[in-house]
Amino acid sequence: MARRSRNRGEAERGRFLNRGKHKPTLLKERWRFLVEGKVQGVGFRQGCCRRAMDLGLSGWVRNLPDGRVEVQAEGTPMALSDLRLWCERGPTDAQVSLVRPSQMPITGADWFEIRN
Template sequence: MVRGQVQGVGYRAACCSRAQDLGLSGWVRNRPDGSVEIEAEGSPLELTELRLWCEKGPAEAVVNSVASSQVAATGADWFEVRR
């Protein structure tokens, strides 16, 4: 979960692009409370790289916090933006 000024700044599209570049599977979506939710699966190294990217986001974003938790893998082989 990413909180801050993360909606309306291209965060989802940029996150999706970065996750795809890292070879991760999963999705990213806006939440009604103004945060962005990301579910990603892949190797620990690539997940760490995505987390580090999420802490900064695209240039227009202002990230206040990133909270993570572990969920069961789905086995998906794509990363997408959800609405």
């Protein structure tokens, strides 16, 4: 009975080990923030959109009929945490009283926009 050689060729060895060929994928999450307080008419949506794009997030922001602002953002946990901190302060004229976060399934969107 013939024995296999312990020294495999480079082509065969490469079939099993893919070193350095694949980048690790970054963990992404999607969060929804409901922002309460004096947050409409103070530039909250524009400031939130600018901050989200600076952080490399995707998603959207919009005013709700009851006076709150809804933000849905997708990206790395660190960037989402930074956006939540920004939402807790808001722009200069805003008076944020509460931010209610909830996690959602990711959608794969690749831009951030202001919705009406």
